[in-house]
Amino acid sequence: VSGNYLYAGLLTEPGKIVKIDLATFTRVDTLTLNDGENYVRSLVISGNYLYAGLDVSPGKIVKIDLDTFTEVDTLTLEYGEYGVSSLAVSGNYLYVGLSTQLGKIVKIDLDTFTRVGALTLEYGEYVASLAVSGNYLYAGLLTEPGKIVKIDLDTFTRVDTLTLNDGEYGVSSLAVSGNYLYAGLLTEPGKIVRVRIYEEDSYAGGFICDAVPLASMFMIIIALVVACHLSLKMKKR
Structure with missing residues (x-):
């Protein structure tokens, strides 16, 4: 999302990005990428540019000017x-998660749009999702059980790993809100794991997590709505 527009990447050949007006919730434009630039797997916005990660070999990052909605560069x-598989921005750097057998995260300087480093993970640690909180990058892995790797952005090194419980696999998405990291899993039924990210020095690098099945989360929401409704009725009396 940027301003009043939502951008959607499509897994087409060649790849496409659809621009949607949030006020009217209608499609207002479509950008078709160049030949060979297929499968838009991830999107991220930094400043006035949209970056699209392509699921091709070797991988590609397409840079798009949001004012003109045109492609201006490809790395x-x-x-x-x-x-x-995933993109994240922190400061002037773009981090690119790869679903290679030896999981890898590539670091790109946005000023020069060039590669400046890479962090290689262990065999079988396919990177599926990325999120930034403070000075740390978190990488969700498609392992069983699922794992979340914590990376220090100053040193670009792995500093901690959280392994989820048995049966909690495939960390396909990550989101940060406040002091919590939320991880979406590829389980059946779906599950969301909430991870407490400690900021205190005494808990540096620490994780605490709990999991909420999606069905249970919906029940909690319904219960809260009902409670609110009953409270309002009592006040009217």
Whole structure:
């Protein structure tokens, strides 16, 4: 989302990005990428530019000017760096998560739009999602059980790993709100894990998590709505 517009990446050949007006919730424009720029798997906005991660081999990042809604540059990653699954921005850097067998996160300088580093994870740690909170980057992995890797952005090194419970696998999405990290899992039924990110020095690097099945979360929401409704009725009396 940027301003009054929502951007949606499509898994087409070539890839497409649809622009949607949030006021009218209608499609107002579509950008079709160049030949060979297929499968828009992830999107992120920084400043006046939209960056699209492509699930091709080698992976590609397309830079799009939001004012003109046109493609202005493309960065091709190195050989063996395929499957751009996720993107995240912190400061002047773009972080690119790859779904390679040896999981990898590539660091890109947005000023020069060039690659400046890469962090390689362990075998089988496919990176599916990224999120930034403070000075840390969190990477959700498609492992079983699921894992969340904590990365120090100053040193660009792995500093901690949270392994979820048995049966909680495939961290396909991450989101941060306040002091919590929320992880969406590929389980059946779906599940969301809430992770407490400690900021206090005494708990540096620490994690505490709990999980809420989606069905239970809906029941909690319904219960809250009913309670609110009953409270309003009591006040009217």
